[in-house]
Amino acid sequence: MTFEGEHIERSGRLSKFVDASRLIRKDMSTFSPIQDAMSYRIPPADVLAEAIVEALKGRPMVVSQRKLTTMVLKKLREKDPDFTATEERIRKLAIDRSLATIEIHAREAEERSRHGRCPVCSSKMKRIQNETIFGGTVTLGHKCTKCPYWTGLNRRIPIRYVFYGDDFKGPAHKEL
Numbered sequence: 001m002t003f004e005g006e007h008i009e010r011s012g013r014l015s016k017f018v019d020a021s022r023l024i025r026k027d028m029s030t031f032s033p034i035q036d037a038m039s040y041r042i043p044p045a046d047v048l049a050e051a052i053v054e055a056l057k058g059r060p061m062v063v064s065q066r067k068l069t070t071m072v073l074k075k076l077r078e079k080d081p082d083f084t085a086t087e088e089r090i091r092k093l094a095i096d097r098s099l100a101t102i103e104i105h106a107r108e109a110e111e112r113s114r115h116g117r118c119p120v121c122s123s124k125m126k127r128i129q130n131e132t133i134f135g136g137t138v139t140l141g142h143k144c145t146k147c148p149y150w151t152g153l154n155r156r157i158p159i160r161y162v163f164y165g166d167d168f169k170g171p172a173h174k175e176l
């Protein structure tokens, strides 16, 4: 047997619960963890490209991706203190827009290389093939269609990048 009051009480609790969940949802919709916690903004590609060019003007040879990133972020924050960019985005944009000559240092891994996207710039790779004496072809490795990355039968893992701007005077090797 249920008393009228008991039922109302239960409904009341339920409606309170619903209200609370609505409140949470409302808070979630206005809460942006990225904006509130870190306060950063993603710059448009053109703005980032400009910062890369400016950074390389000051120092035409940069011996690591981390160093380049630090320099680019400095230039970027002169435009907007909240701007940020990852090392990977800076590297890929520099390659995509030919803003720098990139030198890739890699080590050979145990496993076999596979046909797929370039680990440096995400472009398509093509097979490096050789003709056999039997009239067929044999795959010797893969080569990126955009940047200097290549891999033999064993996968080559990029470990370090060197960037050269237009002002670099010495001989720049594309791939080591």
Ligand SMILES: [Zn+2]
Pocket: 118, 119, 120, 121, 122, 123, 144, 145, 146, 147, 148, 149
């Ligand atoms: Zn590539």
